[in-house]
Amino acid sequence: MLKRLVIGRARRSEELGETLLPKRLALPIFASDPLSSVAYATQEILLVLTLGGLAYLHFTPWIAASVVALMTVVVLSYRQVVRAYPSGGGSYEVASTNLGPSAGLVVAASLLVDYVMTVAVSVASGVDNIISAVPALAGYRVLMALGFVALLTAMNLRGVRESGRLFAAPTYLFIGGVLIMVGTGLLRYLLGDAPVAESAKYGITPEEGDADLAGLALLMLVLRAFSSGCTALTGVEAISNGVPAFRKPKPKNAATTMAAMGIVAITMFAGVTTLAIVAKVHIAEDACRLTGLADCEGYTQRTVIAQLAAAVFGGSNSIGFYYIQAATALILILAANTAFNGFPLLSSILAQHRYLPRQLHNRGDRLAFSNGILALAIAAGLLLYGYKANVTSLIHLYILGVFTSFTFSQSGMVRHWNRELRTETDPTLRRRHQLARTINATGALVTGLVLVIVLATKFTQGAWLAVLAGILLWLMMRSIRRHYDHTAAELAVTDARAESMLPSRVQMIVLVSTVHKPTLRALAYARAFRPDHLEALTVAVDRESIAALRKQWDDYEIEVPLKVLESPYREITKPVVEYVRSIRRAGPRDVVAVFIPEYVVGHWWEHLLHNQSALWLKSRLLFTPGVTVTSVPWQLSSAAIADHAAARAPGSVRRGEPPNPPEHAASRDSR
Structure with a gap:
C-alpha cells in the first residue's frame, strides 16, 4: 500500500512509449542542472577572488567571459554527439567506440562520480538559499538536505514523465524570475539608479599571504577562480545521455533542446555576473573577514543571488526577493533531477555491457531504472551527511568528472569524423563533417586545458577524493566485467551431446x-x-x-x-x-x-x-x-x-x- 502511494500503480512494458518526452518537458528534466548553476557559479568565482580582499575582483568579467566561451564550445560540441550517437550512451559511447573500452570506462566512472556530486551540491546549494531567506533554519541544514534527496527519489521512482511535469513549472519560474531580475537591475543601472548589494558597504580582509600576489601566484588564483566558475557547465552532457527519452525525431529534438539550454544558461550566467559587478556584491568564505560587522560570529551571509534579489526588488522583505529565493531553492534542489535521470540511464547501459550488476538494467514498476535511482540517492545522501551539506566543502570535489568526460568524448568525436571523411565522397557532407571535426577538436583542446587547470587548482583541496573514487569505480567495473566474462565462458556449451547425456x-x-x-x-x-x-x-x-x-x-x-x-x-x-x-x-x-x-x-x-x-x-x-x-x-x-x-x-x-x-x-x- 505504501509503495503504491509513493510511486503509483505499476505500468506495463507496452506503455514505455507513453513516457517519451516532448521538448518542453525534456528541458527541465535534463537541463535543470546547468540552468540552475547560475545560482552559485558567479558566487564561486567571487569567493576565490576575494581571498585576496577586493583587489582582484576586476578579474571577474574576464573569468566570466572565459566561462561563457567555454560553455558555447561545449554546447556546440555536444550537439554533434547527439546527432552522431543518438542511442543514449553520450560521452561513454563516443569514447568506447572511438578510443577503446578502457577510455569509455574512464568516462563512465567520471560521470557516475559527477552525477553523485551534482545531487549533493545542488541540494546543498538549494538548502543554502532557503537558509538565506529564513536564517533560523541553519541548524537543520543536513536534515533538510537528506529530506529533499528522499523526496527527489520518490518523485523519480514514479517515472521520468511524471517527474518532468513536477519539475517543469519551477524551472520555468526560475528562468523567468532571473531574467526579470537581471533585466530590471541592468535597466536601473542604465537609468542611473544602480542597485546596491547589502554587502557593498563591507570591505574584505585578505587571507594571509594573498594580499599582494603577482606572477605565477596571481595566475594560479585566477585559474582557480575560473575552475570554480566552470561549475556552470555541469550537466551539459546529460541531454546526450538521455536521447532515447525524447520523442521522435530523437536526435533533432535533443539537439534543439541542447541549443535552447545553452542560450538560456549563458544569458542568465552572464546577466547574474554583470549584475553582481554592478551591485558590488562582496562575499567571503568566512564572514569574519568582512570588515565593518558588529558580530561576525552570528552573521549569516546571504548568497549572491539573494543579495541581488534584495538589491533589485527593494529589500529582503519584498515579494520579488521571496519569489527569487523560492524559485532558486526549488530549481537548485530539482537540478539534482538531471543526475537522477543521467545516472540511472548510464548505469543501465553499463549494466547491459556487463560492467555493473545486471539489476541496474532492470526497469521498475513505473518503467524507471529504480535500482539506479536508489543507488544514486544512497551515495548522495552519505556524501551530504559526511560533509554536513556544506557547498564550499563539496564544490572542491565537483566538475572534475565532467571535464574528464568532455575531453574524452570530444577527442573521440574527432576520430569519428576522421573515419567518416575517409569514406565520404559527397562535397556537401564532407564540408559538414570537416566543420563538425573543427568544433569537436576545439572542444577537446579547450576542455582538456580546463581539466588540467581543475586538477592543478583543486587537487589538494579535496578533488583527490573524486579522483580516487573514479579510479576505484573504474577498477570495480573492470572486475565485474571479468567476472561476467568468466561466468559466460564457464557456462558456454562446448559439446552439446556430451553435456546433455x-x-x-x-x-x-x-x-x-x-x-x-x-x-x-x-x-x-x-x-x-x-x-x-x-x-x-x-x-x-x-x-x-x-x-x-x-x-x-x-x-x-x-x-x-x-x-x-x-x-x-x-x-x-x-x-x-x-x-x-x-x-x-x-x-x-x-x-x-x-x-x-x-x-x-x-x-x-x-x-x-x-x-x-x-x-x-x-x-x-x-x-x-x-x-x-x-x-x-x-x-x-x-x-x-x-x-x-x-x-x-x-x-x-x-x-x-x-x-x-x-x-x-x-x-x-x-x-
Missing part, C-alpha cells in the same frame, strides 16, 4: 527427523520420480529420538529404507554433507537428489520459534557438484492467511521453515 543413475535421498505429513509427502514426491535408488536419511544425535523414529517407521510400514548417520558431536549438517559427497565419489556420473520436507509459516515472529538447520543444510549442499536440492513445502494455516493477504498486497515474501525439527537439532548448527 543422461546420468548413469539417479539416487534420491529424503531427509527426515520424524514421521509426519510433510515427511510422507516428500517420500511420495520422491517415489513419483521413479529413481534408481531411494532412501530416507536421518542423523542420530541421541538414542531415544532414533529409537522413536525407527518404531514409527515400522508402525507405518514405510517401504523406503531408513539410513541412520551417527553424530557423536550432535551435528546435523556435516554428517549429511559428507554422506552425500561419498555417494558422489562412488558414482561420479550419478545424480544425487536430496529432498527436504519443510513447512511454511505465515508470520514473521514464527520464524523466531524454529531453528534454521534446513536453510544452512541447503546452502551447503548447493555447493556440492552433481547434487540437486528440492524443498517440499507444507503450508500451515497461518501461511494460507498470509497468502490471502499477499494476493491483495503483492510483494510480501514468506520463507520456508524446516518441519517440526527435533529440539536437539538447534544445538550446534543453529548457533
Whole structure:
C-alpha cells in the first residue's frame, strides 16, 4: 500500500512509449542542472577572488567571459554527439567506440562520480538559499538536505514523465524570475539608479599571504577562480545521455533542446555576473573577514543571488526577493533531477555491457531504472551527511568528472569524423563533417586545458577524493566485467551431446527427523520420480529420538529404507554433507537428489520459534557438484492467511521453515 502511494500503480512494458518526452518537458528534466548553476557559479568565482580582499575582483568579467566561451564550445560540441550517437550512451559511447573500452570506462566512472556530486551540491546549494531567506533554519541544514534527496527519489521512482511535469513549472519560474531580475537591475543601472548589494558597504580582509600576489601566484588564483566558475557547465552532457527519452525525431529534438539550454544558461550566467559587478556584491568564505560587522560570529551571509534579489526588488522583505529565493531553492534542489535521470540511464547501459550488476538494467514498476535511482540517492545522501551539506566543502570535489568526460568524448568525436571523411565522397557532407571535426577538436583542446587547470587548482583541496573514487569505480567495473566474462565462458556449451547425456543413475535421498505429513509427502514426491535408488536419511544425535523414529517407521510400514548417520558431536549438517559427497565419489556420473520436507509459516515472529538447520543444510549442499536440492513445502494455516493477504498486497515474501525439527537439532548448527 505504501509503495503504491509513493510511486503509483505499476505500468506495463507496452506503455514505455507513453513516457517519451516532448521538448518542453525534456528541458527541465535534463537541463535543470546547468540552468540552475547560475545560482552559485558567479558566487564561486567571487569567493576565490576575494581571498585576496577586493583587489582582484576586476578579474571577474574576464573569468566570466572565459566561462561563457567555454560553455558555447561545449554546447556546440555536444550537439554533434547527439546527432552522431543518438542511442543514449553520450560521452561513454563516443569514447568506447572511438578510443577503446578502457577510455569509455574512464568516462563512465567520471560521470557516475559527477552525477553523485551534482545531487549533493545542488541540494546543498538549494538548502543554502532557503537558509538565506529564513536564517533560523541553519541548524537543520543536513536534515533538510537528506529530506529533499528522499523526496527527489520518490518523485523519480514514479517515472521520468511524471517527474518532468513536477519539475517543469519551477524551472520555468526560475528562468523567468532571473531574467526579470537581471533585466530590471541592468535597466536601473542604465537609468542611473544602480542597485546596491547589502554587502557593498563591507570591505574584505585578505587571507594571509594573498594580499599582494603577482606572477605565477596571481595566475594560479585566477585559474582557480575560473575552475570554480566552470561549475556552470555541469550537466551539459546529460541531454546526450538521455536521447532515447525524447520523442521522435530523437536526435533533432535533443539537439534543439541542447541549443535552447545553452542560450538560456549563458544569458542568465552572464546577466547574474554583470549584475553582481554592478551591485558590488562582496562575499567571503568566512564572514569574519568582512570588515565593518558588529558580530561576525552570528552573521549569516546571504548568497549572491539573494543579495541581488534584495538589491533589485527593494529589500529582503519584498515579494520579488521571496519569489527569487523560492524559485532558486526549488530549481537548485530539482537540478539534482538531471543526475537522477543521467545516472540511472548510464548505469543501465553499463549494466547491459556487463560492467555493473545486471539489476541496474532492470526497469521498475513505473518503467524507471529504480535500482539506479536508489543507488544514486544512497551515495548522495552519505556524501551530504559526511560533509554536513556544506557547498564550499563539496564544490572542491565537483566538475572534475565532467571535464574528464568532455575531453574524452570530444577527442573521440574527432576520430569519428576522421573515419567518416575517409569514406565520404559527397562535397556537401564532407564540408559538414570537416566543420563538425573543427568544433569537436576545439572542444577537446579547450576542455582538456580546463581539466588540467581543475586538477592543478583543486587537487589538494579535496578533488583527490573524486579522483580516487573514479579510479576505484573504474577498477570495480573492470572486475565485474571479468567476472561476467568468466561466468559466460564457464557456462558456454562446448559439446552439446556430451553435456546433455543422461546420468548413469539417479539416487534420491529424503531427509527426515520424524514421521509426519510433510515427511510422507516428500517420500511420495520422491517415489513419483521413479529413481534408481531411494532412501530416507536421518542423523542420530541421541538414542531415544532414533529409537522413536525407527518404531514409527515400522508402525507405518514405510517401504523406503531408513539410513541412520551417527553424530557423536550432535551435528546435523556435516554428517549429511559428507554422506552425500561419498555417494558422489562412488558414482561420479550419478545424480544425487536430496529432498527436504519443510513447512511454511505465515508470520514473521514464527520464524523466531524454529531453528534454521534446513536453510544452512541447503546452502551447503548447493555447493556440492552433481547434487540437486528440492524443498517440499507444507503450508500451515497461518501461511494460507498470509497468502490471502499477499494476493491483495503483492510483494510480501514468506520463507520456508524446516518441519517440526527435533529440539536437539538447534544445538550446534543453529548457533
